[in-house]
Every structure is written in structure tokens, then in C-alpha cells.
Amino acid sequence: MxxxxxxxxxxxxxxxxxxxxxxxxxxxxxxxxxxxxxxxxxxxxxxxxxxxxxxxxxxxxxxxxxxxxxxxxxxxxxxxxxxxxxxxxxxxxxxxxxxxNIPQDEYQAYMTLQGQSEAVWQEAKQKADFELFRPNVEKMIDFQKRFANYYDPKAHVYHTLLDVYEPGVFTDTLDKVFAELREALVPLVQAVTTSAVQPNIDRLLQPFPKEKQRALSEAMLREIGYDFDAGRLDEAAHPFAIGLNPNDVRVTTRYNEQDFRTALFGTIHEGGHALYEQNVSKDLLGTPLCQGTSMGIHESQSLLWEKFIGKSKPFWERNYELLKKHAAGKFDQMSLDEFYFAVNKAEPSLIRVEADELTYPLHVILRYELEKGLFAGEIAVKDLPGLWNEKMAEYLGIRPAHDGEGVLQDTHWAFGLFGYFPSYALGYIYAAQLKEALVKDVPNLDETIAAGNYAPIHEWLRTNVHQYGAAKKPVDIIRDVTGGGIDPTPLIRYLDEKYRRLYQV
Amino acid sequence: MxxxxxxxxxxxxxxxxxxxxxxxxxxxxxxxxxxxxxxxxxxxxxxxxxxxxxxxxxxxxxxxxxxxxxxxxxxxxxxxxxxxxxxxxxxxxxxxxxxxNIPQDEYQAYMTLQGQSEAVWQEAKQKADFELFRPNVEKMIDFQKRFANYYDPKAHVYHTLLDVYEPGVFTDTLDKVFAELREALVPLVQAVTTSAVQPNIDRLLQPFPKEKQRALSEAMLREIGYDFDAGRLDEAAHPFAIGLNPNDVRVTTRYNEQDFRTALFGTIHEGGHALYEQNVSKDLLGTPLCQGTSMGIHESQSLLWEKFIGKSKPFWERNYELLKKHAAGKFDQMSLDEFYFAVNKAEPSLIRVEADELTYPLHVILRYELEKGLFAGEIAVKDLPGLWNEKMAEYLGIRPAHDGEGVLQDTHWAFGLFGYFPSYALGYIYAAQLKEALVKDVPNLDETIAAGNYAPIHEWLRTNVHQYGAAKKPVDIIRDVTGGGIDPTPLIRYLDEKYRRLYQV
Missing domain, CATH: 1.20.58 (Methane Monooxygenase Hydroxylase; Chain G, domain 1)
Structure with missing residues (x-):
């Protein structure tokens, strides 16, 4: 050399x-x-x-x-x-x-629009008036089209956008896996909704003081292996985890005194993101590889901990006593089975971020279909509210009363984040795939979790996912772990088994 | 144009x-x-x-x-x-x-030394072994001399250093005012120390839970007019206030459950710094003038609030009930007069940052005299420990048992901060001068404080000090307020009157 x-x-x-x-x-x-x-x-x-x-x-x-x-x-x-x-x-x-290739003045104009757009969106959402927000969405789409063309005039614009958040995953794949998922979930949601067997969540909604919830959140983060010497827990209106570097990965949560599930499962979710960032190899420090490799893989880590572990029976076999200790007697009269069913209650609802694990993917698929249509020129921005409501009725059997709880509920489009939504569902699919692969290597996973012995899980995730940071592409991670590609079957199998058993349908 | x-x-x-x-x-x-x-x-x-x-x-x-x-x-x-x-x-x-004019490589070497020097100082302090730290001090002085010469080869090095922290105030002034101050304080400290009348501080040392102290600190900051919409209160091992800009000025404090005075008066002290930064004119935003004008003027603001207001009788006439409310009965049996005397207890002690307001200036004068001698070539670094101890005995009548509580107690020299110490005492002198000028404009100041009506004080400070930020030099601030220059008489008068009355000497 x-x-x-x-x-x-x-x-x-x-x-x-x-x-x-x-x-x-x-x-x-x-x-x-x-x-x-x-x-x-x-x-x-x-x-x-x-x-x-x-x-x-x-x-x-x-x-x-x-x-x-x-x-x-x-x-x-x-x-x-x-x-x-x-x-x-x-x-x-x-x-x-x-x-x-983006001209400086265009980028500046885009940043300015982005800076203004959130306030417009907030007002539109508050007034449930999509027409207020429509011009911003149109301009944002126009910018995205131009920027995508500067980058690669030959590619489909929506592909170029998707590639930012989940490299190498395009509409051919998404169309296929989302269709499979949707076709499995729509009837399952209907069955669950109409089942005579329903959980009782009254006890979950009893007041739970913030200070006690904070202590519970801290205990839960320690339980799942989050390293407080390399992070901290704070409050935020819109919770997130953020990694400055593997030695400083911060979690935030939000406390709702009327519903402790917000903080409890929100904290585990962000904790899953944080475990990923804390365990990226320190060899990657000082490079852009020292972070999660994609939105989808990141979301797979948060969902693995929040849903596949944090909402599992063995997890609560171990942790129900811990919860009771922090809950000042609230759950003394509630059996573990009742509690487990209650925190896994599934029902169609309007707001994505509040959706349960069964209905959640349908919220994401709806957004994907609309975005794809927008960039294919098949859907006009003005038609979004109507199409949104039709799809909600078709997939979930409910219909927003106004656009504030419909098309205006998410902030992403105000920031120009088109192509971002699919990674939420991809993350879910990945999580189920990873979970099945994990069980092959750690066959007694349920006993392991029930014993609070997370070391084999951490070791497996570190070896197969975390350590690589962004030095390994998502598609390679999935292939090396599963031997194949993106496959919705494990997620469908998981949801089908779990919810048919819970709801006896 | x-x-x-x-x-x-x-x-x-x-x-x-x-x-x-x-x-x-x-x-x-x-x-x-x-x-x-x-x-x-x-x-x-x-x-x-x-x-x-x-x-x-x-x-x-x-x-x-x-x-x-x-x-x-x-x-x-x-x-x-x-x-x-x-x-x-x-x-x-x-x-x-x-x-x-500083060569890049020399500055780099200086930064590297600075980065290492704190750890060396910490070890030396812990082992009470000045010889460990001596080479670093010598190198630091050497760097300072060279840098000062690059800047102005004709000036005295120590003048160049002093000019950083308190522009325009040099050894001719400091020699004069510090000598006056020392000559007044040494006999006063002796009189107070040997007085038969002494306060009883036992009740001050009863356990005071951190959470209650935190609430008290917050209440005190609100009391003195700190704007929580433009700041926040946090904990730090070595408390400080820091202004990002006038809309974001943060205070920190430290809670000692065995001695609530640390947090209470420390918070008011840092609050005084913060009030200064919060009230700099917003016209100066985005310029280097949008900050306090000098170390000395900054310290005058913290000391004005901590000592001249926060340790005054009228302040406690108003706030003793507030304190009692937060103290869970601790002071129910202590009269206001007893409390007032107790929090103003003065006695020679070894550590500057823990010194009371009467003995504090002597700690600073001691450091000034040593620094001046070092840069004049009259004192060798190796002789610092001995000279330190002699001066302590001479000014305060006590002698460190080892260098850890003597010459090694402060971190400043490890960071090359020579010329910084004098501004602590200057700030004290300024504070007394400002207080006397304030009383001329607000003759009923005591009643105003006792009524919790701080508006006239804030208005006066904003008009005469705060608003200018660094757009007005310290010397101009003092001249415009007092009609003269730096004058230790008001401070001597204040301490003499207050402590002769308290100790009946």
C-alpha cells in the first residue's frame, strides 16, 4: 500500500x-x-x-x-x-x-417548507380540515419527486424513497408480503372483534401515580438488560430512543396516570431500540456505520422486546409480581391469566400509535397503499381523506368521524417522510422471523424468559444483528438468520395462534 | 454607506x-x-x-x-x-x-496537557502530594508565559492573564484594594473567632431529605425572580449556572442531606448568575456580546443575591415561613433571630468553596498573592505549599494538615486558569458597591425585600448591569453606577457592621 x-x-x-x-x-x-x-x-x-x-x-x-x-x-x-x-x-x-445534485436553493426551500409544514399540519389536525394541509402535502411530494429525479432519473420515485429507510426493499416485495398479511389479518380481526370471549381491562385503567410508573419503567429497562451506565430515562411528549453512540443511548417515555400501559410497553419498546444501539460494535465508533442498519431492522428490535417478549405469557409469569409491587395493590385480585389476556386485548381502533399488535399492521398497509398510489400518479392528494376512510372501513370495519382522527393523525408527511411507513410493518415481519430463528437456537426460550435469563437472547441478538450496526445490510441480516428473504408467514402464524387461543375463535 | x-x-x-x-x-x-x-x-x-x-x-x-x-x-x-x-x-x-499568533502545534500541546492535567491534579490532591502535580503547574505557567508573549511581548504576563477575566483591572489596583480588604478583615476575623457570643448551628445540620430540598430550591429560584420558562434546575457535583442564550439559562445545585445550606445558598448563588444572563438584552442575540461582561461582574450578581440579599435579615423575615414549610418541623423551635445568626456563622476554615462570607475574601487574596509572585519570578512552584500554609496561618489563624486541603484544593491551575481567582474577590467588592448604589435609588430596600417585592431590584439591575451584556465594560458599569472606580470600602463597611453586630464585638 x-x-x-x-x-x-x-x-x-x-x-x-x-x-x-x-x-x-x-x-x-x-x-x-x-x-x-x-x-x-x-x-x-x-x-x-x-x-x-x-x-x-x-x-x-x-x-x-x-x-x-x-x-x-x-x-x-x-x-x-x-x-x-x-x-x-x-x-x-x-x-x-x-x-x-440537489441545487442549494431548492434544498433550502425544502428545509423552509419542512420548518413551516409541521405547524400547518398541527392546525389542520386540530381543525380536522385536510384542505388546510393539502397544499403542503402537494409541495412536499413535488420536492420528493424532484430530489428523487436528481438522484436517479431512471428509477421509480417511490422506490428511491423506500430505499432510504429500507435499502433494497421495493414495491414488488411490499405488494406481495403486505397482501398476504392483509388477507390473513382482516378475517382474523373480524373473528376477534365478534368473539363472545373478551378480556376485562377495567383494572388496567385504574389510576397509577407517575412516580410509581417511573420506578416501574426503570425496573423494566433493567429487567430487559438496558445498561443505565450507557444511557438514561427521561420524559417526552412523543417518546423515542436516541443513540449518540453505543455508550450513550437514551430512552424517553410518557406517563399516562389513567393507563399505565402507555409507559410500560412504550418503555420496553424504546428499550428494544436502545439495546440495539448499545450493542453495536465499538469498532464502528466514529463512522456512519455505528448505528442501526435500517428503520425496519430497528423496529424489529423494539417490537421483539415490546410484543414478542414483553407481551408474552412467560414474561409475565416472571414479572407480574414485580408489577404488583409497583402497583400498590391494584392487581391483587387479578389472576395472571386475566392480566395476560387484558394486556393483549385486540380491537379495531382509529389511531395507529395506539393500536394493538393484531390490528397495527393494517394501519401501516393502508398508508403504504396510499403513498404508492400518490407517487404512481393514481391518487390525487385531494382524494386522500376519502380513500383513507374507505380503507379503514374495509380493513378494520371502522370509519373516522373526521380527518383529525383519519388522514391527519400522523406527522410524517408534514416532514416529507414518504416511504417511511412501510418499515413499521417490515419491522414487525422481521421481528417474527427473528423470533422463529431465535427459538431454533434457543429451544427453551419460554423457560429462559420465565426465569429472567435473557443472556442467551442478548447473545443471539448481538451475534446476529446488533454488533454489525450499519455495516451489514438488512437483507443480508435476514438472509443469514433465516436462510431466505422477507416472509410474512412467521408473523401471521404468531398472530393467528396467539389470538385464536386468547379469543377462542 | x-x-x-x-x-x-x-x-x-x-x-x-x-x-x-x-x-x-x-x-x-x-x-x-x-x-x-x-x-x-x-x-x-x-x-x-x-x-x-x-x-x-x-x-x-x-x-x-x-x-x-x-x-x-x-x-x-x-x-x-x-x-x-x-x-x-x-x-x-x-x-x-x-x-x-499562537502556533497551532503549541496550542495543541497545551490542550493535550490541559486534558491530562486534571487527572494528575485529582491524584495529587487525593494523595496530598504536591510533587506529583508540580511539573504540570510548571508547564502550565510556561505555556501561559509563551502565549502571553505572543499576544503582547511588551506587557507583564500576569497583566495579560488578568485582562482575560477582568478587562482593565491590573495589579496596581488589585494590590491596593486587596491590601485594604485584608487589613480590615484579618482583625475582624480574629475578633469574631474569639467572641464569647457564638451561634448554634445544630439545627441546621439535621437531616433534610433531598426531595424536600429540591422543592425548596425551586421555590427559592421563583422567589428571586428566576424564569423557569427560560431555564431549568438540575443536579451537578460541582454546581454552576450556564446561559446558552437569554431564553435558556440553566441552574444546577447539589443536595447535601446533612447540611441544607449547601443547596439553599448554592441555588441562590447560581440563580444570581442566571438572573444576569436571562436579562441580557435580546438585541445582542447571535453576537459574543450576549453574555455577562466579565467574571467579576458575573460574580457580583451571584454574590449580591446569595449574600447581600439571601443572607439578610429582611429576606428571612419574609422567607423563614417558606423554609419551615419545606423543612417538616425542623425549625419550629428556632427563632428567626437564632436562624439568622446561625446561617451567618463565620469562622476560619480551610476550603475556599465552603468558606463563609466574612473569611472568603482572604482565601482569594492569598491565591492572588501567590499567582502574582509566580509570574513575577519571585516565587518558585516548589515553594507554593509552604507559602500557602504560612499565609493561611497569617490571615486566618489556621494551617492545613496536608496539601490536599491546602494548595491542592482548587482545580483552576490544572486548567491553566491563572488570573482567574482575583475576580472572585472583585465580584464581592463590586457587589457591595452595587448594593450601596442600589440603596440610594431604592432607599426602602429592606422593606422592599421583606415584602418580597423584588421588582425594583430587578429593574435597577437590568437598567444598570444586565441589559448591556458584554457591550459595556466592567469598569464603565462600575463608574456609571458609583461615579468612581473599584472601592473596597462598601464591602468592608458591610462586613464590619454586620459581623460586629452579630458577634457583639
């Missing part, structure tokens, strides 16, 4: 490390904005966030970056580099290519 | 705003590092902090900055600029001049 190349590689990695340091500062600004920035400081905070985000963008698409990428992707060069470097180069190249 | 000049001015202000945005991010990183960064995240955090601090340093001493400063300080140009711009230019020029 020539010393010039060696020097170029070192300089490139130092430059990448600098960008990553900036990204960590941006993450801290975002965390603080959502957990602790004082009210009056919000607008200044947005300016600081904008300044540093712009600096990251500028570095990632700079001439300097272009020169490094050119030098380090030359033929015969890659084999000379340290094993990790080509992957770092590839990751930087993807971002570079995606943004380099 | 030519359009080229106008454009240069705008570009300069935008560049300055960018640097300030970075500074705010750096401040948030610092706040988080001291309040919430998880244990394992500390070293990554230091790297991110280093990267952004370096970026600030690079911008502040960049060719771009140099070009702006040159263009905007030309003759005939300054009168054409917006009224604020010349002050911003001056502030940037000061920083530019101070650093521009």
Missing part, C-alpha cells in the same frame, strides 16, 4: 469522524429539544440545530468528501484499505450521491 | 452568528456532561466537545475572520456601521489577537 493512499485513508477517516462528532452534537440538541429545552428557548434551539445540521450536510456533500470518495473507490484501491474502510466509503457515497 | 460595506457587515454578522450557534451547542454539551451524560459516554463526549470547540477556535481565528476585522476596522468605516457592529468587531478582535 502506498503511503499516499494510506494518508488519504487516514484523512478520510478523520473527516468522517469529525462529521460523526457533529452528528452526536446534533443528536444531543434533538434529545434536549424534546426532553428539556425551556419553552422560551425553543426557537433559538431550532436555529442552533439548523446551523449544525447544515454543517453536517455541507461536509457530507463537500468537494473534500467528493475527492476522498473518488480516490478511495478507484479500482485496485479497495483491496489495499483496512477491511472496514470500503464499507464506510460506500455509506458516505450513498449520502453523497443522494444529495450532491 | 456603500453596498459593498453593507454586504461585508452582513456577512460578518452572519459568520459571528454561526460561531455563536456553535458556542451554544458547546454549552449544551458542557451542561450535559456535568448533569446527565451516562458514565460510559464520558470519553466520547469529551471528543465531541473537543471537535466543536476546535471548530469555534478555528472560525474565531480564521482568515475569513481576519479579513472581516480588517475591513470593518478601517478608518472612516466604523461610523457607517450599525451602532452595535463596532462593539461586536472589537470583541471578535480581542479574541482574534489573543490567539492568532
Amino acid at each position: 502506498t503511503s499516499i493512499l494510506k494518508k488519504t485513508e487516514q484523512d478520510f477517516l478523520a473527516f468522517v469522524k469529525k462529521i460523526e462528532d457533529y452528528e452526536q452534537a446534533v443528536s444531543l440538541l434533538a434529545w434536549d429539544a424534546r426532553t428539556g429545552t425551556p419553552k422560551k428557548g425553543v426557537s433559538q434551539r431550532a436555529e442552533v440545530y439548523g446551523t449544525l445540521s447544515t454543517a453536517v450536510f455541507e461536509m457530507a456533500t463537500s468537494k473534500e468528501m467528493g475527492t476522498y470518495l473518488e480516490a478511495l473507490t478507484e479500482k485496485n484501491v479497495q483491496a489495499e484499505l483496512s477491511p472496514l474502510t470500503p464499507k464506510v466509503v460506500q455509506k458516505c457515497q450513498e449520502k453523497y450521491d443522494r444529495y450532491i | 456603500t453596498s459593498i460595506l453593507k454586504k461585508t457587515e452582513q456577512d460578518f454578522l452572519a459568520f459571528v452568528k454561526k460561531i455563536e450557534d456553535y458556542e451554544q451547542a458547546v454549552s449544551l454539551l458542557a451542561w450535559d456532561a456535568r448533569t446527565g451524560t451516562p458514565k460510559k459516554g464520558v470519553s466520547q463526549r469529551a471528543e465531541v466537545y473537543g471537535t466543536l470547540s476546535t471548530a469555534v477556535f478555528e472560525m474565531a481565528t480564521s482568515k475569513e475572520m481576519g479579513t472581516y476585522l480588517e475591513a470593518l476596522t478601517e478608518k472612516n468605516v466604523q461610523a457607517e456601521l450599525s451602532p452595535l457592529t463596532p462593539k461586536v468587531v472589537q470583541k471578535c478582535q480581542e479574541k482574534y489577537d489573543r490567539y492568532i
